[in-house]
Amino acid sequence: MVVELVFRILLGGSYFQDKQSKLSDDRAKGYMTNSDLEKAVKEFGRRCSNISRIYSIGKSVHGVPLWVIEISDKPGEEEPEPAFKFVGNVHGDEPVGRELLLRLANWICDNYIKDSLARLIVENIHLHILPSMNPDGYFLRRRGNANNIDLNRDFPDQFFPVNNDINARQPETRAVMNWLREMQFAGSASLHGGALVANYPWDGTEDKRRNYYACPDDDTFRFMASIYSHSHHNMSLSTEFPGGITNGALWYPIYGGMQDWNYIHAGCFELTLEISDNKWPNANEIPTLWEYNKMSLLNLAASLVKTGIHGRIFSSDSGMPLPGSITIKGINYTVKAGKGFADYHRLLAPGERYEVVATMPGYKPKTTRISLDEAAMTLDFILDPEVTTKGSLRSINDCRCESNCGLEFFWRVHTEVYFILIVVSVFLCFLLKRRMKINILNHRQLPKRSVQV
Numbered sequence: 350m351v352v353e354l355v356f357r358i359l360l361g362g363s364y365f366q367d368k369q370s371k372l373s374d375d376r377a378k379g380y381m382t383n384s385d386l387e388k389a390v391k392e393f394g395r396r397c398s399n400i401s402r403i404y405s406i407g408k409s410v411h412g413v414p415l416w417v418i419e420i421s422d423k424p425g426e427e428e429p430e431p432a433f434k435f436v437g438n439v440h441g442d443e444p445v446g447r448e449l450l451l452r453l454a455n456w457i458c459d460n461y462i463k464d465s466l467a468r469l470i471v472e473n474i475h476l477h478i479l480p481s482m483n484p485d486g487y488f489l490r491r492r493g494n495a496n497n498i499d500l501n502r503d504f505p506d507q508f509f510p511v512n513n514d515i516n517a518r519q520p521e522t523r524a525v526m527n528w529l530r531e532m533q534f535a536g537s538a539s540l541h542g543g544a545l546v547a548n549y550p551w552d553g554t555e556d557k558r559r560n561y562y563a564c565p566d567d568d569t570f571r572f573m574a575s576i577y578s579h580s581h582h583n584m585s586l587s588t589e590f591p592g593g594i595t596n597g598a599l600w601y602p603i604y605g606g607m608q609d610w611n612y613i614h615a616g617c618f619e620l621t622l623e624i625s626d627n628k629w630p631n632a633n634e635i636p637t638l639w640e641y642n643k644m645s646l647l648n649l650a651a652s653l654v655k656t657g658i659h660g661r662i663f664s665s666d667s668g669m670p671l672p673g674s675i676t677i678k679g680i681n682y683t684v685k686a687g688k689g690f691a692d693y694h695r696l697l698a699p700g701e702r703y704e705v706v707a708t709m710p711g712y713k714p715k716t717t718r719i720s721l722d723e724a725a726m727t728l729d730f731i732l733d734p735e736v737t738t739k740g741s742l743r744s745i746n747d748c749r750c751e752s753n754c755g756l757e758f759f760w761r762v763h764t765e766v767y768f769i770l771i772v773v774s775v776f777l778c779f780l781l782k783r784r785m786k787i788n789i790l791n792h793r794q795l796p797k798r799s800v801q802v
Contacts, residue, residue: 376490376629377444377487377490377629378632379632379633379635380444380448380632380635381447381448381451383413383481383484383487383488386416386447386480386481387414387416389451390416390418390451390480391403393451393454393455393458394418397420397454397455397458400420400421400422400424400457400458400461401418401419401420401421401424401454401458402418402419402424402425403416403417403419404416404417404419405417406479406524406527406528407520407521407524407527407528408524409483409485409494409495409520409521410485410494410495410496410519410520410521411485411488413485415479415481415484415521415524416479416480416481417479417528418454418477418478418480419475419476419477419478420457420458420470420471420475420476420477420478421474421475421476422471422472424475427687427689427690428475428690429661429687429690429692430473430474430475430654430692431474431536431653431654431659431694432474432475432476432477432532432533432534432535433474433475433476433477433534433535433536433537433653434476434477434479434536434537434617435450435453435476435477435478435479435537435538435539435540435646435650436479436482436525436537436538436539436607437449437450437478437479437480437481437482437539437540438480438481438482438483438484438486439482439500439501439539439540439541439607440486440492440493440499440500440501440542440628441483441486441487441488441489441491441492441493441494442486442487442490442491442492442628442629443492443540443541443542443543443629444487444542445540445542445624445625445629445630445635445638446480446539446540446541446542446624447480447481447487448635448638448639449540449624449635449638449639450478450479450480450540451480452639452643453478453643453646453647454478456643457470457471457476466647466651467647469651469654470647470650470651474650474651474653474654476650477532477534479525482500482539483500483521486500494519494521498519500519500522501539501603501605501607501621502603502604502605502606503519503522503605504522504526504605504606504607504609504610505605505610505614506553506604506605506606506609506610507551507553507609507613508555508604509553509604511605512605525607526610529614529617530615533615533616533685533687534611534615534616534617535616535617535618535653535694535696536573536618536619536649536650536652536653536696537608537611537617537618537619537620538619538620538621538622538649539607539608539619539620539621540624541621541622541623541624542623542624542625542626542627542628542629542630543623543625543626543627543628544623544626545583545584545590545593545623545624545625545626546578546587546589546590546593546594546595546623547573547574547575547578547593547594547595547620547621547622547623548574548594548596548597548620548621548622548623549564549570549571549574549594549595549596549597549608549620549621550564550596550597550608550609550612550619551563551564551596551598551609552597552598552602552604552606552608552609552621553597553602553603553604553606553609554598554602557602558602559600559601559602560598560599561596561598561599562596562598562599563596564609564612565680565681565682566612566618566682566696567596568698568701569696569697569698570618570620571594571698572656572698572699573618573649573652573696574593574594574595574620575592575593575594576645576648576649576652577620577622577645577646577648577649578592578593578594579592579593580644580645580647580648580649581641581642581644581645582641582642583641584645597609597621607619607621608620608621616683616684616685618696620649622645624638625638652696653694653696656696656697656699656723656724656725657694657695657696657721657725657726658675658695658697658703658705658719658721658725658726658727658728659693659694659695659726659727660692660727660728660729660730661686661690661691661692661693661729661730662675662686662691662693662707662709662729662730662731662732663729663731664712664731664732664734665731665732665733665734666733666734670686670689670690670691671686671691671709671712671732672685672686672687672688672691672709673685673686673691673707673708673709673712673730673732674686674708674709675693675695675705675706675707676705676706676708677695677697677703677704677705677706678703678706678716679704697721698721699721699722699723699724700721700722700723701720701721702718702719702720702721703718703719703721704716704718705717705718705719705728707730707732711735712732712733712734712735713732713733713734713735715730715731715732715733717730
């Protein structure tokens, strides 16, 4: 509390300065300060401007910007490509993630021309990196934010009515929630410390008991977690967690967690990655931790396009993209296509047969059966409009009356006809006065629509 009080007096809510970090203990020696992190992010943006952009999703309690690095061959542009995000430093006293994520960004920048995996990510994915979600907590060397709230317990929960008051929610939490409302992410991972395991939903249970509680996409999440674990130097060799992965509720139930909220409300498949046994290891261990986690981070992001099914949804009568939805029979979960290009990206465990259904209001649903191998599959859907029954005046006008319905329709039709005749007459008089010898029917004919079969 003394540290926080001094901080408030000296800074008044402005940016942290390097000299204030001396108020804390020596655990952060060799780690980036918040000022260092901001400089590193901006320097990256200048050095790699051809494949990146820098933006902020909001500010912390004490006004520190929550900087994000986007990496793509067309940063900031909407494309029919999936988006993946990494989030570090959710807990203030778990800083390894923020260090590794800056190294990840710089490694991709340095190697995307010569390394096929880095090039695949740059050319086919929009990768967003939030190195620090909790800069205030980092400065204070504690788990919670400046208000001492655990940000990984601050999201709305599916089982219990916690965090439903938007006014009580922390600004860092609100920033992330708004971020996901504005941007459609297909996959995600947050980086933590204190264990060595890839954790997947659900994080809680209905009865608060500790047991395996599977979400609808349990097989897919196990597959994603295994990608990270088996790409890691030694995570998959864990004796505590078989294969180096765990269901969150089986490990220990939590409520108000970020990964469950991502999956339920944002259509985003998120993992919680515990990447170092020690929450705050000595800074000289960071290069080793980077080497241990490098391929895991790269392979998890790349899995977004190397596996699953991807495609677009179109209308058969116009050829226009339709922002419809994709469901899998037997899995109670819906993935929505993008609004602009109507592209969808549905993560699925390989080696299985699936029945895929595309739907869009006003169109007939379409179903296809697939066998998904290890590689990704492109699957486009062309939907036919629903046909209304001709001559069904009742269905068109939704007239729920009896004898009066026909009479009201009769007068409405005649009124509309008279109105149209008057308009046409005025229009013809105008044309005659101008002495324009034009075929009116040709002028009023609409161009034909293109049809995609």
